[in-house]
Every structure is written in structure tokens, then in C-alpha cells.
Amino acid sequence: MDGLKQGGFYLLRSHALCQLQDLGRFGVASLGLTEGGACDQQSAMLANMLLGNAAGAPLLEIGVGGVSLRAQADTYVALTGAQMPFLHNGKAVPRYCTIKIKSGDLIEIGYARAGLRCYLAVAGGFLVPTTLGSVSTVLREGIGGLNGQALADGDWLAVNPCDTLPLRSLPYQQQPHFRAVTQLDWLPAAQFDWFSEDAIHRLNQQLFRLTKQSDRMGCRLSGGKIKVKTPAQMYSEGICCGAIQISNDGQPMVMLNDHQTIGGYAKPGTVSRLSLNALAQCRPGSLVRFVQRDLQYIQAKAIRQRQWLAQLGAEWQHN
Amino acid sequence: MSNEPLLSIRLASEHALYLDIAREPSPAALAMLVQLEHQLKQHYGHHLRDVVPAYLSLLLIFEAESFAFEPLCRELKAICRRLLQQPPAELAGKKVELPVYYGKDSGPDLARVAALHQLSQKRLIELHHSTAYLVYAIGFAPGFAYLGFVPEQIYTPRLSTPRQQVHAGSVGIADRQTAVYPASSPGGWNIIGNCPLPLFDPTASPLMPVAVGDEVQFVPIERNEFIRLGGQLWTD
Numbered sequence: 001m002d003g004l005k006q007g008g009f010y011l012l013r014s015h016a017l018c019q020l021q022d023l024g025r026f027g028v029a030s031l032g033l034t035e036g037g038a039c040d041q042q043s044a045m046l047a048n049m050l051l052g053n054a055a056g057a058p059l060l061e062i063g064v065g066g067v068s069l070r071a072q073a074d075t076y077v078a079l080t081g082a083q084m085p086f087l088h089n090g091k092a093v094p095r096y097c098t099i100k101i102k103s104g105d106l107i108e109i110g111y112a113r114a115g116l117r118c119y120l121a122v123a124g125g126f127l128v129p130t131t132l133g134s135v136s137t138v139l140r141e142g143i144g145g146l147n148g149q150a151l152a153d154g155d156w157l158a159v160n161p162c163d164t165l166p167l168r169s170l171p172y173q174q175q176p177h178f179r180a181v182t183q184l185d186w187l188p189a190a191q192f193d194w195f196s197e198d199a200i201h202r203l204n205q206q207l208f209r210l211t212k213q214s215d216r217m218g219c220r221l222s223g224g225k226i227k228v229k230t231p232a233q234m235y236s237e238g239i240c241c242g243a244i245q246i247s248n249d250g251q252p253m254v255m256l257n258d259h260q261t262i263g264g265y266a267k268p269g270t271v272s273r274l275s276l277n278a279l280a281q282c283r284p285g286s287l288v289r290f291v292q293r294d295l296q297y298i299q300a301k302a303i304r305q306r307q308w309l310a311q312l313g314a315e316w317q318h319n
Numbered sequence: 320m321s322n323e324p325l326l327s328i329r330l331a332s333e334h335a336l337y338l339d340i341a342r343e344p345s346p347a348a349l350a351m352l353v354q355l356e357h358q359l360k361q362h363y364g365h366h367l368r369d370v371v372p373a374y375l376s377l378l379l380i381f382e383a384e385s386f387a388f389e390p391l392c393r394e395l396k397a398i399c400r401r402l403l404q405q406p407p408a409e410l411a412g413k414k415v416e417l418p419v420y421y422g423k424d425s426g427p428d429l430a431r432v433a434a435l436h437q438l439s440q441k442r443l444i445e446l447h448h449s450t451a452y453l454v455y456a457i458g459f460a461p462g463f464a465y466l467g468f469v470p471e472q473i474y475t476p477r478l479s480t481p482r483q484q485v486h487a488g489s490v491g492i493a494d495r496q497t498a499v500y501p502a503s504s505p506g507g508w509n510i511i512g513n514c515p516l517p518l519f520d521p522t523a524s525p526l527m528p529v530a531v532g533d534e535v536q537f538v539p540i541e542r543n544e545f546i547r548l549g550g551q552l553w554t555d
Contacts, residue, residue, distance in 0.1 A: 238371025238378025
């Protein structure tokens with residue numbers, strides 16, 4: 001058949017924001033390697049779970065949309081995350097749902113109507129060699145994905161064909177929804193004490209807007225200036241995902257998955273992992289509001305979410 | 320350094336914390352940092368997802384499921400107390416020699432930095448390579464090791480406008496630190512030479528020749544030797 005490979009997908013149309021990801025690369029931050037991984041971890045996990053995959057199976061993170069693929073295998077796919085038109089052989093099909101695919105089928109993902117990043121998973125996951133324990137693409141480091149690059153037109157992604165799989169879907173009301181103003185739960189941490197009451201008050205009260213300089217490294221926000229109380233001498237220290245870094249001009253930057261591993265800017269605290277999933281779906285121009293919480297509140301919310309996912313996984317195993 | 324190894328524990332996120340062990344960087348504090356890093360990795364195993372040592376602190380990132388802040392604080396304090404009862408840690412890191420070609424065709428800032436400090440280029444080069452440096456942190460980019468500290472005569476402020484492109488291998492000074500750029504990147508350090516050896520390779524084992532706590536000694540080499548080792552001369 002016209003020299004096409006079998007047992008995988010061809011990227012017909014791709015771009016720099018279409019990247020292979022999993023849940024991240026760990027254990028190598030001390031060498032300066034960032035964690036990477038899907039920015040909206042929950043959407044990535046749900047895409048995999050719909051197909052019965054391990055939560056961290058390799059999938060595609062597609063920012064903005066505008067990607068098409070040709071299947072060269074019989075298998076199943078699922079799309080989660082941002083609201084993007086999803087077409088199977090030209091016909092609209094639902095997101096958050098298992099879709100059966102035949103070899104030769106065309107899959108098209110249009111541009112996002114709401115949200116920013118969608119996740120396309122395939123039964124069994126894309127078969128890609130790992131680098132340092134993960135397939136996560138980090139463009140700045142030239143690591144992961146296919147040869148450290150984003151996916152390009154003509155790239156080939158191998159899969160194991162899959163004949164039968166239960167058809168699953170996530171009810172609409174359980175899917176994440178996108179709001180006009182995204183609330184970010186944050187935890188006082190790191191250099192919280194370096195900020196005046198007034199500065200923390202501003203952080204909590206003002207609306208901030210995502211700037212165009214936002215990317216997988218971090219979301220740069222603009223709004224009222226947040227000042228450090230005493231500009232103390234600071235030695236660089238490790239940074240974690242979600243850290244709110246205040247730059248010299250007083251604007252916050254929330255670290256996303258490709259953040260630098262160490263830094264010397266003061267940080268009043270850290271956005272919760274659940275709120276980061278929501279932040280990862282905000283586009284430049286979106287409004288966010290910081291809501292200060294304590295550790296107990298944030299951990300309880302995370303536990304409820306993990307329990308919900310575990311319960312969902314268990315239910316899906318039995319149908 | 321005080322004889323209390325643990326100054327404070329700060330939250331870093333809902334499943335991460337900072338251990339602060341000193342107020343100023345020193346070889347003794349660095350030795351303690353590295354010793355603690357190894358002990359804690361062994362103690363917590365896979366519950367500890369990542370550890371980032373840097374200057375005065377360790378960032379400990381745990382698996383979300385196994386992070387209980389109060390009990391962890393108690394345990395970490397106990398581990399630190401036990402460490403104090405032992406003889407003080409000594410730096411047991413590797414000693415790594417890195418060849419450097421110092422020249423105007425490998426270090427575009429060499430002449431300017433020498434002039435700034437009213438030193439001959441020869442003297443500047445001598446001062447830079449006659450010191451053994453410690454790796455205080457790794458970050459900014461994979462394999463970028465922050466080395467401290469250069470002799471006081473050659474403390475040099477960063478460029479006011481960073482370069483768009485600093486070549487891989489470039490050896491730079493920023494304030495009292497020095498470093499080698501493992502890969503080409505934008506950068507604001509003063510470049511005085513170049514190291515022809517690869518400093519980070521994701522397919523090699525180990526991935527990089529140095530780790531936090533190691534000692535680096537720069538060894539000056541001639542231009543011919545630099546080119547023989549695969550070094551690339553600076554071109555704008």
C-alpha cells in the first residue's frame with residue numbers, strides 16, 4: 001500500500017506546541033533538568049484512563065490546536081482538556097470519550113474555543129523511547145520526544161494495535177469547565193516572610209492578567225506590583241512547579257512544568273497542583289485571582305481529587 | 320557556621336519543603352548539604368521524588384501521597400541531630416580537571432575583564448586557574464555548575480546586556496562565581512575562555528562530569544591542544 005508504514009500514526013500537520021509528554025521526568029533536578037510533563041496533569045491522566053492506560057502513558061499535549069494525524073493502525077483514541085473541535089474522518093466526535101479508529105482514518109483537531117491545551121491519548125500509549133526515565137519533551141533542553149524536538153509534519157508515532165476496548169466516557173458535568181476568571185489556590189511558602197502584609201493583600205485582592213510571555217516554563221502575570229519588604233541577599237535555591245516568583249519589577253510569574261530548577265528571586269508561595277491544571281488552560285489575556293489557603297485545605301482538596309480519580313479508574317475497570 | 324546543622328524548615332509546596340542548613344556558603348556547609356542529600360535519599364527512597372541542593376538549602380520534593388508536614392519535620396530534625404553527633408562531614412566529592420583554552424578567540428571578554436581589574440591577561444588567567452573551585456549548585460540549564468569562589472581581585476559584574484548567544488564550553492565569571500556553559504544559550508557572564516570537553520550528555524553515564532560538592536580545577540591548554548580536543552573557536 002503506497003509505501004506507508006503500518007502500526008502507528010503519521011503527523012500530517014503539527015507545530016512546536018504539539019509535544020510528546022507523560023507525567024514528567026524525576027530524580028534528575030539536581031543536574032539542572034526540569035520535570036517537564038503534561039502541564040494539565042489531570043486532563044492527561046483522564047485521557048489515558050479512558051483508554052485503560054497507565055495514568056502516565058506517553059500522549060500528545062497539543063497547545064492551541066491545529067493538528068491532524070493519519071492512523072495506520074486499528075486502535076482507540078481519546079481527547080481531553082481544552083475545548084477543541086475533534087473530527088474523525090471529517091465528522092465531529094465527542095471529547096472525553098473512547099473513539100474507535102481504523103487504519104487509514106483521519107483525525108483532525110481544530111483550534112481551541114476555550115482552554116489552551118488538549119491531550120490526545122492512544123490505547124497502550126505511543127511507543128517512544130524514554131530519556132532519563134521519561135518521554136517528556138523539553139525544547140529548551142533538547143530532551144525527550146522524538147530527538148528532543150516537538151512533533152513535525154511527517155513524523156511517525158508507533159503504537160501497538162488494539163482490537164477491542166470498552167467504550168467509556170466522562171459525563172459532561174464531571175469534565176473541567178473554563179471560567180472567565182481562574183481562581184488559583186496558593187500556599188504561603190518559601191520567602192513568604194519577606195513580603196509585607198500590604199504586598200500579600202495585593203496579591204490576594206488584585207486580578208492579574210496572563211501576558212504573551214507565558215509558556216511551558218511559566219505564566220507571567222501583569223497587575224499591581226508586589227514588593228519584597230526587605231530586599232535581602234538571596235542565594236539561589238531549588239524551585240518547584242507552581243512557585244510564585246516575584247521578579248524585580250514586582251510582577252508574579254507562576255512556574256509551570258518546564259521551570260528552571262534553581263533561582264534567586266523571592267517567592268511568597270506556591271500555587272496548588274490542582275490550580276496549576278486550571279492555570280495551564282489559561283491563554284494570554286486571561287484573568288486569574290490568587291486565593292490564599294493553608295496546607296490542610298490544599299492537601300484535603302488534593303486527596304479528594306485523587307480519591308475521585310481512583311474511584312473512576314476502578315469503575316471503568318469493571319465495565 | 321554554627322554547630323546547629325539545621326537552621327530552619329520552610330514549606331515549598333503542598334508536597335515539598337526546604338531544609339536550610341547555613342546562612343553563608345562555605346565548604347563546611349556544602350559538605351553537610353551533600354551528606355544530608357545522600358542520607359535522605361537513602362532514608363526516603365522512592366517517596367522522595369527529587370532533591371535539589373543549592374548553596375545553603377536542600378529542596379526536598381516528596382510524592383504527594385506521602386507528604387505529612389509535621390511528622391516529616393520532626394523526623395528531619397532528628398536526622399540532623401544525629402548527624403551533628405558524628406564527626407563533622409568532610410567534602411568527599413570527586414576532583415575534576417577541566418582543560419580551558421584562554422584566548423581572545425575563545426574568550427571575547429578576556430581583554431576587557433583584564434583591563435577592568437588593571438591586570439595583564441596572563442595574570443587574570445593565572446588567578447582564574449590557580450584556584451580550586453567547589454560546585455555549589457547546578458541549574459539554569461542541564462549541567463550548568465555554579466563554581467565558587469574566584470579570587471577577590473577578579474570579581475566581575477555581569478554584562479549589563481546579556482548576549483543572545485554564548486557558545487557551548489564558554490568559561491565565564493559573574494560576580495564572585497565562575498562556570499562553564501554546557502550548551503549554547505543566551506547568557507550574561509563575562510567569557511574568558513572555553514572548555515572543549517562535553518559537560519552534559521543525556522546519553523552518557525554519568526550524564527555530567529561534576530556533581531554538587533565536587534571540586535573543579537581548570538587546567539590551561541594551548542590553542543592547538545584545544546582544537547585537537549574538538550574545541551570551537553569563538554565567532555560572532
